[in-house]
Amino acid sequence: DTGVSQDPRHKITKRGQNVTFRCDPISEHNRLYWYRQTLGQGPEFLTYFQNEAQLEKSRLLSDRFSAERPKGSFSTLEIQRTEQGDSAMYLCASSQSNTYEQYFGPGTRLTVT
Amino acid sequence: GNSVTQMEGPVTLSEEAFLTINCTYTATGYPSLFWYVQYPGEGLQLLLKATKADDKGSNKGFEATYRKETTSFHLEKGSVQVSDSAVYFCALPGSGNTGKLIFGQGTTLQVKP
Numbered sequence: 001d002t003g004v005s006q007d008p009r010h011k012i013t014k015r016g017q018n019v020t021f022r023c024d025p026i027s028e029h030n031r032l033y034w035y036r037q038t039l040g041q042g043p044e045f046l047t048y049f050q051n052e053a054q055l056e057k058s059r060l061l062s063d064r065f066s067a068e069r070p071k072g073s074f075s076t077l078e079i080q081r082t083e084q085g086d087s088a089m090y091l092c093a094s095s096q097s098n099t100y101e102q103y104f105g106p107g108t109r110l111t112v113t
Numbered sequence: 114g115n116s117v118t119q120m121e122g123p124v125t126l127s128e129e130a131f132l133t134i135n136c137t138y139t140a141t142g143y144p145s146l147f148w149y150v151q152y153p154g155e156g157l158q159l160l161l162k163a164t165k166a167d168d169k170g171s172n173k174g175f176e177a178t179y180r181k182e183t184t185s186f187h188l189e190k191g192s193v194q195v196s197d198s199a200v201y202f203c204a205l206p207g208s209g210n211t212g213k214l215i216f217g218q219g220t221t222l223q224v225k226p
Contacts, residue, residue, distance in 0.1 A: 004156075031212055042202050042216030043157070056211045091156060100145050100206045102214060104157040 002026075004105035006092050012111045013082055020078045021108045025094030032075050033102060034067055035091040036060065043091050049075060050097060082112045114208040115140040119201075119217035126193055126224050134188040134220045136177075136203035146170075146179055146186040147204040147214065157202065160188075193224045 005024045013019050025032045030051050035043035046065070047057045051072040061067075064082075069075040079086055089109050093102040120135040138146065145164045149157040161170035163179035163186065170177050175190045188201060203217040 033213060040218070042204075042219050043214075045207065045213040045215070048211060048213055056213065093157075095212060097212070100147075100212055100214065101159060101162060102212075103159065104149075106156040 004092055004094050004103055006105040006108050008108055009106060010109045012113065015084060015112055016081055018078065018080045019082060019110065020076055021090055022074060022076050023092030023105060024074045025092070026103055028096070029094035030072065030097050031095045032069055033093040034075070034077050035093065037089040037091055037107070084112045086110060087112045115144065115205055115215050117203050117205055117215055117217045119203050119220050121220070123221040123223055126222070128195055128224055128226050129192045132188070132190040132193045132222065134201055134222070136186045136188065136217060138184050138186065138205050140205060141208060143181060144206045148175070148177055148188050149202045149204060151200045151202065153199070160201070195224045195226055198222055198224045
């Protein structure tokens with residue numbers, strides 16, 4: 001069991017550019033979550049997948065954000081036309097569907113300049 | 114919806130001191146409750162959990178008891194170490210059956226030698 005991995009760990013981009021992050025969950029977990037964490041705050045839920053189906057999206061997830069999990073394994077989170085307010089740590093977590101116990105990856109820290 | 118409130122930090126203690134970090138929740142029913150820990154530069158790790166009222170979760174010397182009468186899940190440790198310095202998050206599932214977690218704002222613990 002290699003745990004949840006995320007790539008890249010850090011991303012610096014200029015305002016207006018598009019960025020994409022990848023998350024690889026624990027292999028036997030069918031639920032995958034994306035959260036955003038800003039400095040001094042707890043993680044805030046963005047969206048989640050059960051297998052390949054995206055079942056819930058937070059109001060925090062503007063139409064510039066899109067997430068996919070095409071084969072029910074890894075997931076990508078894309079942010080289009082980045083804004084300085086998008087600067088945050090983006091966390092991915094996974095779990096089995098019969099538990100609320102989630103396992104988190106190390107996160108991708110996004111800095112928009 | 115479900116929510117959680119944690120005590121403000123930072124909490125600064127000397128090594129071997131007793132630790133309490135307060136957490137209270139608002140929820141429909143009796144959801145599972147969690148404490149996560151985030152060490153500097155790392156993702157969140159599940160520290161302990163309790164799945165029903167009066168349960169005590171424990172791990173690495175930390176304990177928390179699910180108290181429905183006071184809607185609390187306070188984190189305690191009898192003797193902290195410098196290596197316990199981290200940010201601690203209390204969490205519970207969101208309303209509905211999505212599995213998403215709602216986190217407190219986090220409490221920073223600094224342990225001095």
